[in-house]
Amino acid sequence: MASSSKAPIIGIVVGEHSGDTLGEGLIIALKRTYPNAKFVGIGGPKMLNQGFESLFAMDELSVMGIVEVLGRLKRLMYVRKSVVNYFKENKPDIFIGIDAPDFNLTLEEKLKQCGIKTVQYVSPSVWAWREKRIFKIARATHLVLSLLPFEKKFYDKHNVPCTFVGHSLADDIPLVSSKLEARKSLNLPENAKILALMPGSRGGELAKLVMPFLNSALILAEQDENLLFIAPMISEKRAEQFTTLKNEIAPHLPVKIIIDQTHKVMAASDCLLTASGTVTLEAALIKRPMVITYKFNFITYMLAKWLVKLKWFSLPNLLANETLVPELLQDEVVPEKIVPLLQKFLNEDQSNLNEKFMQIHQSLKQDASEKAAQAIIGLMGS
Numbered sequence: 001m002a003s004s005s006k007a008p009i010i011g012i013v014v015g016e017h018s019g020d021t022l023g024e025g026l027i028i029a030l031k032r033t034y035p036n037a038k039f040v041g042i043g044g045p046k047m048l049n050q051g052f053e054s055l056f057a058m059d060e061l062s063v064m065g066i067v068e069v070l071g072r073l074k075r076l077m078y079v080r081k082s083v084v085n086y087f088k089e090n091k092p093d094i095f096i097g098i099d100a101p102d103f104n105l106t107l108e109e110k111l112k113q114c115g116i117k118t119v120q121y122v123s124p125s126v127w128a129w130r131e132k133r134i135f136k137i138a139r140a141t142h143l144v145l146s147l148l149p150f151e152k153k154f155y156d157k158h159n160v161p162c163t164f165v166g167h168s169l170a171d172d173i174p175l176v177s178s179k180l181e182a183r184k185s186l187n188l189p190e191n192a193k194i195l196a197l198m199p200g201s202r203g204g205e206l207a208k209l210v211m212p213f214l215n216s217a218l219i220l221a222e223q224d225e226n227l228l229f230i231a232p233m234i235s236e237k238r239a240e241q242f243t244t245l246k247n248e249i250a251p252h253l254p255v256k257i258i259i260d261q262t263h264k265v266m267a268a269s270d271c272l273l274t275a276s277g278t279v280t281l282e283a284a285l286i287k288r289p290m291v292i293t294y295k296f297n298f299i300t301y302m303l304a305k306w307l308v309k310l311k312w313f314s315l316p317n318l319l320a321n322e323t324l325v326p327e328l329l330q331d332e333v334v335p336e337k338i339v340p341l342l343q344k345f346l347n348e349d350q351s352n353l354n355e356k357f358m359q360i361h362q363s364l365k366q367d368a369s370e371k372a373a374q375a376i377i378g379l380m381g382s
Contacts, residue, residue: 007036008093012043013083013107015061015100017201017234018278020044022098022121025168025369027052033377055086061100076103084110094380096121109140117379121145121372134158143379145372148319149363163375166366173285175361182267186258193270193346194228197255200275201234206241208295209275214250216338221253229255232265271345273338276314284316287357289345290325293333319360324353
């Protein structure tokens with residue numbers, strides 16, 4: 001193991017909120033061995049609270065979809081070049097790219113060529129599409145840290161070094177999330193039926209999903225006037241965007257907006273209508289039924305349809321290797337499809353589903369941040 005007396009420089013780049021959470025946990029775990037380490041790169045608010053030095057705002061990298069990325073390509077290339085130059089001049093002892101594979105893998109490849117040890121924390125979805133990226137990953141990294149058990153099997157097959165560390169969300173979220181406690185904490189009625197509307201944490205996806213979500217809620221509200229709607233928002237900015245759209249689409253529909261308490265909102269709910277993404281895994285770990293939706297830009301959708309070879313696009317279904325929860329994609333994201341699925345979840349017994357969610361939770365609960373830190377420390381000392 002590397003000596004903890006030397007204060008290493010540890011480079012990290014994350015591109016969105018879920019990566020910021022992983023980065024925070026990793027920094028805390030690495031500080032146990034390297035209390036004086038310097039952490040630098042691109043990080044979010046949680047990492048900044050741990051003393052991380054960010055060269056650019058994390059939001060610079062928060063772009064989804066092929067077409068959307070093209071619009072920001074010049075800026076993204078400038079940011080990447082600046083980060084490469086910074087690390088060439090200020091050589092870190094190790095560089096860790098957390099998620100954001102399209103940005104990080106090229107960055108890692110350039111740094112590896114300069115003799116810097118590189119790690120990709122969160123495997124790109126090579127098992128889903130663009131399988132040939134495995135060769136780029138092999139060129140770019142010394143080690144991949146995978147969150148999901150089936151990913152390691154894929155890397156082993158291709159002889160690319162990979163350690164399965166589990167998912168820090170499974171460590172952070174308790175095995176049982178009390179609905180009653182969450183409702184008391186949020187001042188919500190204890191006996192009401194509650195539906196959470198979760199159209200996404202990015203501006204683009206929220207804009208695409210708010211209309212079908214609110215139109216579905218209007219139908220449900222007509223059918224049951226006692227049904228409550230809550231919308232967890234990741235920031236004031238997203239809350240303002242949601243409110244503006246809601247005032248146009250459903251001005252009289254009562255929706256309680258709660259900022260920066262997504263886990264509590266999910267725990268307080270009976271059912272979730274949500275965008276796809278990490279949030280669906282959070283929902284499975286909190287053990288709440290959900291209807292998962294996603295709408296791409298049309299060109300992105302056509303390309304994805306051609307390239308992706310998966311039965312499912314959501315993590316709960318991929319991890320269970322069966323359809324646990326319904327997925328609606330593109331033209332299916334309409335009230336006619338959404339409403340019947342939500343009615344079913346709001347009114348039927350969920351004990352069988354909860355059992356499956358518990359199995360997922362236990363398979364991912366591995367003390368991920370500590371496991372990831374130990375793998376990184378091992379690589380630094382090799």
